[in-house]
Each structure stands twice: as structure tokens, then as C-alpha cells.
Amino acid sequence: MAGSADERTVVVTGIGVVAPGGFGREAFWERITSGRTATRRITFFDPEGFRCQVAAECDFDPRAAGLTPQEIRRMDRAAQLAVVASREALADAGSPELRPERTAVSVGNAVGCTMGLEREYTVVSDGGRKWVVDHEYAVPELYDYFAPSSLGREVAWDCAAEGPVAVVSSGCTSGIDALGYAVGLLEEGAADVVVAGATDAPLSPITVACFDAIKATSTLNDRPEEACRPFDADRKGLVLGEGSAMFVLETLASARRRGARVYCSIPGYATRANGFHMTGLKPDGREMAEAIRIALDRAKISPDRVDYVNAHGSGTKQNDRHETAAVKRALGPRAHEVPMSSIKSMVGHSLGAIGAIEAAACALAIDRNVVPPTANLHTKDPECDLDYVPLTAREHRTDVALSVGSGFGGFQSAVLFAGVA
The missing domain is CATH 3.40.47.10 (Thiolase/Chalcone synthase)
Structure with a gap:
């Protein structure tokens, strides 16, 4: 078996x-x-x-x-x-x-x-x-x-x-x-x-x-x-x-x-669309939350096992608040305990490429037990009340990482990475 x-x-x-x-x-x-x-x-x-x-x-x-x-x-x-x-x-x-x-x-x-x-x-x-x-x-x-x-x-x-x-x-x-x-x-x-x-x-x-x-x-x-x-x-x-x-x-x-080094597995993925607006996002984050939920279900991983969230984190008010709501909706109480950061603050938004670049950040975070920070985060938006790892990277044991993406046209995707014993 x-x-x-x-x-x-x-x-x-x-x-x-x-x-x-x-x-x-x-x-x-x-x-x-x-x-x-x-x-x-x-x-x-x-x-x-x-x-x-x-x-x-x-x-x-x-x-x-x-x-x-x-x-x-x-x-x-x-x-x-x-x-x-x-x-x-x-x-x-x-x-x-x-x-x-x-x-x-x-x-x-x-x-x-x-x-x-x-x-x-x-x-x-x-x-x-x-x-x-x-x-x-x-x-x-x-x-x-x-x-x-x-x-x-x-x-x-x-x-x-x-x-x-x-x-x-x-x-x-x-x-x-x-x-x-x-x-x-x-x-x-x-x-x-x-x-x-x-x-x-x-x-x-x-x-x-x-x-x-x-x-x-x-x-x-x-x-x-x-x-x-x-x-x-x-x-x-x-x-x-x-x-x-x-x-x-x-x-x-x-x-x-073949005795290859393994960074991590990819146990779960899901995508949804909001059928709502070309660039607009509903404030409750329901579709992104649904993508996260389905990815977790496919991976047979419970929300309390997520150790790091790599945020879409584009730096627009609409996206930041939408994504914060989605993560809270999907992870429940765990959302306030897990570090969540945006590497777009450092490498920009490379459109179709950024989801893969953020996947690399997740795989390396699992491999090295360090989570990258959110640069330029000095005064947190009061409506964004999670742990966004401001300014400085953090040593943090990471066995399961979640990465999420949000795209024009209403696309909402989530993928999970997990350490392999």
C-alpha cells in the first residue's frame, strides 16, 4: 500500500x-x-x-x-x-x-x-x-x-x-x-x-x-x-x-x-472563479476561501496543519482585504496563528509567472524552515489583522505551506506544499 x-x-x-x-x-x-x-x-x-x-x-x-x-x-x-x-x-x-x-x-x-x-x-x-x-x-x-x-x-x-x-x-x-x-x-x-x-x-x-x-x-x-x-x-x-x-x-x-533530493510534495490544488467582475473582488473572499478548502480536502490536510501562507499580496487595498477575509474564512482560528507574507513586496508582480515564483518560495521555506517577510510593511491596515511577517524573515518550522493567487477575470487558485519524511 x-x-x-x-x-x-x-x-x-x-x-x-x-x-x-x-x-x-x-x-x-x-x-x-x-x-x-x-x-x-x-x-x-x-x-x-x-x-x-x-x-x-x-x-x-x-x-x-x-x-x-x-x-x-x-x-x-x-x-x-x-x-x-x-x-x-x-x-x-x-x-x-x-x-x-x-x-x-x-x-x-x-x-x-x-x-x-x-x-x-x-x-x-x-x-x-x-x-x-x-x-x-x-x-x-x-x-x-x-x-x-x-x-x-x-x-x-x-x-x-x-x-x-x-x-x-x-x-x-x-x-x-x-x-x-x-x-x-x-x-x-x-x-x-x-x-x-x-x-x-x-x-x-x-x-x-x-x-x-x-x-x-x-x-x-x-x-x-x-x-x-x-x-x-x-x-x-x-x-x-x-x-x-x-x-x-x-x-x-x-x-x-533514483535517490533524488526531494524538496516537498504538492498534495492539493484547486481553482475557482467569482463570475463577478473583471477586476473587482467581493469583500468576503468566498471564492478564494473555497479554492483553499478544496485544496485542503484533496490533500487530506486540516487547516490547523498549515504553517505558512504565501499571500497573493499585490499591494492594492481591494486585494489585501479580500485575501485576508478569504484566509480567515478558510482556516478559521488558525488564520491568526500562522505567518502569512507577500514576496511581491520585493520582486514585484510578474503576472502569470508570479504564482510559480511564489511556489519556489514555499518549497524553499519548507526545505529551510524560514519564511520570507513582507517588505515595506510599517503601519498595518486595521482591516488586515493577520500576521504578515513585517520587514524581517523569520525562522519557523514549516511542514505545510499554502500559496494563493487572485487574477483579473475572477480567477482564484490555491496550492499546497508539504514536507516529505
Whole structure:
């Protein structure tokens, strides 16, 4: 019976991260446990004139990261981040022997190849001056930038995966949902190994303009390092970011057969939608609470066993209060005892990628028994009355971590991570 349970238990054996503030898994962990933010004035383009002029950018050199000139030319930045993160995850997993037909890929993404698509539109339209664009100026890869499926394909090509390959796009919950899909593939026996995670590189004028239009982003342009303040009474909105986190997932039985290091298992996942509003959230947090409840039920884990909650924590008043209500509704009295923090305060909101980046934080919190803080939290919003781990990381035994996500369109997702004896 124990053997059959091991065949059903999905575990993380490799983690790769490209995030603002440092390159690689260890630099990411050092950043989020130091409480130092990676937000700065936008350097990818001149942000003068935009409402929000700050973001969390990755100091990412694709050549230094091991990509060839042809790969750099072919791939949008989002694909580059995913491929590099996948390579780190596979190396971290001990370079498992992959059977192509039994290897799957699941990549979460919200806004596709935004940077490549906008750059090439600028070229073919001569800076927007020509209504009828001249396709002869376009690069051959322009169609790949148009089709988000190219992101999954690039990861699959790089690791020679010939099993199921999918791009999961559900807004800001894409990273969580891509992991949920990957877990399902392993549980149903459709693959032996899944390279799964998410990527987004949205920092372009069109993205910043979109968020300016809905006034969701922070206006603290003169203090970029303080611009994102989840749960703080003086918050001004979210800060955009970019990045990728990818994982090697396999069954516990598979990991034990090859003597692999196991970070944690993924015992429960669920997603719901509120069917309410594109950006609005009901104050009671019912749909997020329902996703948490179902994830706990699937994992057969009671609320009082949750040791850490990785918050969506975007830094908007609406989200912070909605999420606080959801966690209290789902966890009951345990909600006031468990530490809950937002790493977006340090690495920004990378849209579809952030759920996977936060999953990496959860896996490492379990592995190292430290929970990262919420930076810039000096004066707690009176309506946000939980323990948000202000300013400083905390040593804390973590056997079960819960990560939640909330996305435009009403998406609400939850995923659980648990230590493995």
C-alpha cells in the first residue's frame, strides 16, 4: 500500500528561478529572506509620462546565462527566462534521465511574448506612423511572438520533451494553475516527469499603459524601493515585475528509485472563479476561501496543519482585504496563528509567472524552515489583522505551506506544499 501511495505522491526534485534582484535559485532566496526590494525606475524604456514609472526588472544577460546567439534571436525574453530556469531546475534535480515520450511540459503565462511583439510592431509600423504595416521589416520569428504556445514549445525543445506540452493562461493565477495541471498529468500516469512552472516578461510600454489606465499600480515613483506595500495602510498599488520559476516534478516513488533530493510534495490544488467582475473582488473572499478548502480536502490536510501562507499580496487595498477575509474564512482560528507574507513586496508582480515564483518560495521555506517577510510593511491596515511577517524573515518550522493567487477575470487558485519524511 505504501508503494502505491508513493506512486501517487507528486514531489518537487528541482527548482530553477530567474527573478528580479538576482540570478538563480539561491540569489532569489537570499533576496526574499533579506527583506530587500528589487524595484527600481524602469530601464527597459523611457517611462517619463507614465503614471507608474517603477518596476522589478531582472538583471538577466541571456548570453551569460548560456543561451546561444541563435536562441537569443529566436526567443522572446519570456521564453529565454523559462528555458534558463528549466535548465537550472533539471540540473538541481540531478539531471534525471528523461524518456522523451514520457516527459511533459506545463508553462503558465499571462501576456504571451509581449516584449518581442511590441518591439516588432514598432519596427513594421515605423514607430506607429504607418497604419498599413510593412511585413518585410518583420523578423521570421514574429509569428512565434504572436502565439503564446511558443513558450511551451521552447521549453519542450530544450529538454527534448515529447509528451503532453501545454501553456496555461489564466491571468495572474497561471503559475499556480500550470503546477496543478502538471500534478494531474503525473497522478493520471500520462508522464513520468513534468518540467513545470511559469514565465512572463511584460515590462513594455503597452503593459504599463494598460495598468496606468485602471490605476492599479503604485505612484511612488520617487521611492521605487518602497513602492510596493502589501497590507500597509499607506499602500499605493502594485508594482509590475518579470521572471520565471520552473520545477522538475515526478512521483515520490520515481524520486526514491533514483535517490533524488526531494524538496516537498504538492498534495492539493484547486481553482475557482467569482463570475463577478473583471477586476473587482467581493469583500468576503468566498471564492478564494473555497479554492483553499478544496485544496485542503484533496490533500487530506486540516487547516490547523498549515504553517505558512504565501499571500497573493499585490499591494492594492481591494486585494489585501479580500485575501485576508478569504484566509480567515478558510482556516478559521488558525488564520491568526500562522505567518502569512507577500514576496511581491520585493520582486514585484510578474503576472502569470508570479504564482510559480511564489511556489519556489514555499518549497524553499519548507526545505529551510524560514519564511520570507513582507517588505515595506510599517503601519498595518486595521482591516488586515493577520500576521504578515513585517520587514524581517523569520525562522519557523514549516511542514505545510499554502500559496494563493487572485487574477483579473475572477480567477482564484490555491496550492499546497508539504514536507516529505
